[in-house]
Amino acid sequence: MTNLPLEGVRVVDFGLILAIPHATQWLSTMGAEVIKVESKSHPDLVRGGFGPQGAADGIPGLNRTGMWNTLHYGKKSCSINMTTEEGRALARKLIATADIVTENYTTPVTKRFGLIFDELRKVKSDIIILHQSSAGRTGPLSDTVGWGPTNQAYAGLPVLTGYEGGMPQSIGGTWPDYMIGVAVAFLLLSALHHRNRTGEGQSIDLSMCEMVTSMIPQAVFDFQMNGRLRSPTGNRDPMMAPHDVYRCAGNDTWIAITVETKDEWMKFCNVLGRTDWLEDERFADGYARQNHQGELDSLITEWTRQYYPEEVMTKLQSAGIAAAPVSNSIDILNNPQLRHRGFFVTPDHPEVGQREVMSTPVLYSNIPDKRIGTAPLFDEHNDYVFGEILGMSSSEIESLIESEIIF
């Protein structure tokens, strides 16, 4: 049996809410030891039932939310009150044993807590620290507060997303937090690779706004090339038609369909039994279909409305046309393809029992078993962290608990 690739890597994680926890969870499933530093004085919003996610069986509790437990399985938790000097000193001791530090406080808080490279290198010369913030750690907006949905607005994405002629719309699912979490894993591993080759640590300053702007190149170039400010086009594409979601049989059910090539268009017409469209000059080529999308889409909807989305998918995919149902969360949980890939796991959590959650993405031919584990109870690993790692005696720990340093 080979080890997991990140065994021996220790991450001290101050990350709150979504993006950073998502990144460190992935590292944890690949073998890294992730120690979450928390405090009763400011429990992670996700522990308290942030957003629509409730606690297990409706019983509140720091260890009971699905949101927490789906973002933290496999990690360890210790509690340090970072608002005290003794707490910050304790955190520095822990960081001295670590490879990576991650955090996403607002800039003033980060500074107050001393979570900056020039401070931390004094206790660990090759430490890697990643800062994630709304607009970056420098510049006139360095102290702003924001979260995913507000940041994507600044970045320029929502004015491009939306219904034709409508107001700006944000992507849901607290976009871009989870996407950025995925990218953060790449950044941390790049820095670790650099350290392993050179012995050098460093800081990484990640701006969420800049990340999102980096993902709208067509609008950026169209403005510079043609002076054009793009506006929302719903689900449509500047080149392909059909390219939309179409209403199916059932309650609020839709199928997404894209037809790209001439060959696909012929097959599409065949499946719909509308070979007459091949002769119709309104639909003669992609350009013509672009110009008659409204008419075409209503005709397609007349057909899709007769079937459930899964039936439409089967008919179209069998002919080689890209199509899939618009999925809600139950569809995802029951999705045969994701199930086949083993994308769901069932940690056995001491307080809430067995509940199914998502695994991490990608199948590795030589890493068959990711490490899942369960989400830590609040401060569950205080004895391990302060006793075993830092070698403190139980009376020392006890006294720090009494003075609310370990808190």
Next chain:
Amino acid sequence: MTDSALSDLRVLELGEFVSAAWCTRAFAIMGAEVIKVESPVGDKARRVGPFPDDIPHSEKSGLYLYLNTGKKGITLDIGTSTGRQVLLELVTQVDVIVDNHLPGQMRKWGLTYSDFQQVNPRVIFTSITPFGWEGPWSDYKSSDLVGFHASGIGHETPLLYVTDPENEPPLKGAEYQGDMTTGWTAASSTMMAIFHRVQTGVGQMLDVSHHEALANMVRPNIARYTYSGDIVEDRPAAPSPAAMQCADGYVALSALADAHWAGLKNMLGEPEWIMDERFSDRPGRMENRQEINDLTQLEVLELSKDEVFRRAQANHIPCFPYNTVEDVLKSDQYESREYWVPVDHPVAGEYNYPGVPFKFSKSPGNLGRSAPLLGEHNEQILMDRLGYSAQNLRDWRVAGLL
């Protein structure tokens, strides 16, 4: 001397369009050598644009130029036996292959992991496909639109209230958010395989599913069901941020959490409505969020978006304006961080490219050279690296292989 984090890695891209190109672009930014293999007609992104004056030109697509900075480019028809042979020789010289062709296509070409492993046991083969290599949907086709909706994100978009579901269908994010997110997923997982190789000395295959990479973006929804029994079938009733209309556009403003609510009271000068008992705690505000949004809206309607943004931030409320591309190109913040990077391309000319959105203090990333012309590095790679002759290249060009 290693200024760049990944300067010891060599990556071969067999990419078409966005997802694989986005993955290898991350490696190029971090200093890896990336060799992009295009078919003789060139990558699809060359035909998509935008183009200057809307005139298509294979060397002037904004999308292609942006996706492929920092890379070398060769052309090769990998579907022919000669092309396949040349490719496998190239595989012996690289650490990573990133591909996004369909599994059926790669099987047909005889370019599966076992073919690569045979010539280079250390190689990491990162394969991006719509749904993965195995399973009931593995032969299905997809696209950014189809993947976005199949994964569950489309069902949550738009984020704000959907009041008329029949006329407000589930919505896709602009451009290629799904493909790029999948590219990030592939880049991160490839780095994990690099660490595995350091330990074990062997490579492996990574089966990256576009569908799964995007389903990973709706991670909490599953827990919401398995923990609370809430079935998230209805489309969004997202609490915030509310889109607030201002005199000259919109701001996104989120003030329902306790700390932010106090800030909102202060920002608005404690109008009478804000003291309503029903709004005194977070659950109450969540329940009455539409009313709160409507009332807040009246307070800011006549202010500029910049004024609202600054006042809100002064009160520590998460709030940003809805910017256009023109706004972000002029952003003081971006300017102070030198975000925009002028890149000059020999055919397309100079534009400001979105720069590297993360700053490494010791091994900074950078966009590197402009995107390769079609087949620009054929001689350098095929002759200098692999030892083929000028005659070989002439023959292959005539045969349409390059």
